[in-house]
């Protein structure tokens with residue numbers, strides 16, 4: 001059964017997400033040589049990460065950056081300094097401010113970005129970006145995936161609908177090229193369901209009234225044509241949703 005943590009206040013929501021991340025980190029780090037394998041999403045999640053890992057000093061002091069190996073659940077195939085890049089957004093919101101805060105980042109985190117030199121070339125290079133990224137993933141799965149939820153029910157770059165069904169049906173590749181994305185930019189790479197299946201903890205973060213209708217479809221109607229609802233059904237015991245009241249207010253069923 002999926003766990004839902006719903007809050008009235010956005011600041012409190014960010015703090016709870018931060019506490020959860022630290023909890024997963026501490027569980028993963030058995031000693032000084034172990035690593036915390038985490039993959040994050042882009043979009044609105046990045047601001048939440050700024051609030052809980054940078055601005056919240058109490059939580060920030062508990063982050064063991066040097067032991068983090070950080071990946072992206074999906075990435076837009078644009079240069080890393082493009083405003084659409086998930087890596088670029090994370091760098092701006094978290095890595096850069098940490099650098100300016102002092103020496104906390106001297107030993108990490110290790111951040112795995114796409115091979116930028118292959119961006120904006122032929123389609124075959126898009127496949128290659130996905131393959132190369134897959135080759136970097138941790139062999140024994142992720143300790144934590146931090147996922148977003150678009151107003152259409154997409155997560156990572158797994159979009160609902162016939163046209164993108166090939167991504168949800170992918171059983172072998174762990175990272176796939178998503179083309180003709182309904183949300184720009186058109187070319188992306190995305191984790192597939194096998195990566196989600198292998199992850200020890202999965203958290204969604206969804207806030208704001210633009211998510212109200214989709215929350216109703218996911219939680220009340222349990223519409224499994226939506227990638228987010230499918231993940232709830234398949235991996236529910238490892239799934240936690242962090243939501244705010246604006247996003248969750250149309251959900252009628254108990255959680």
Ligand SMILES: O=C1O[C@H](COP(=O)(O)O)[C@@H](O)[C@H](O)[C@H]1O
Pocket residue numbers: 041042043044045074075076086147148149150151154155156157183
């Ligand atoms: O395009 C994307 O959208 C989703 C959802 O973003 P949000 O701004 O609605 O939270 C995001 O999780 C994903 O990483 C991103 O590439």
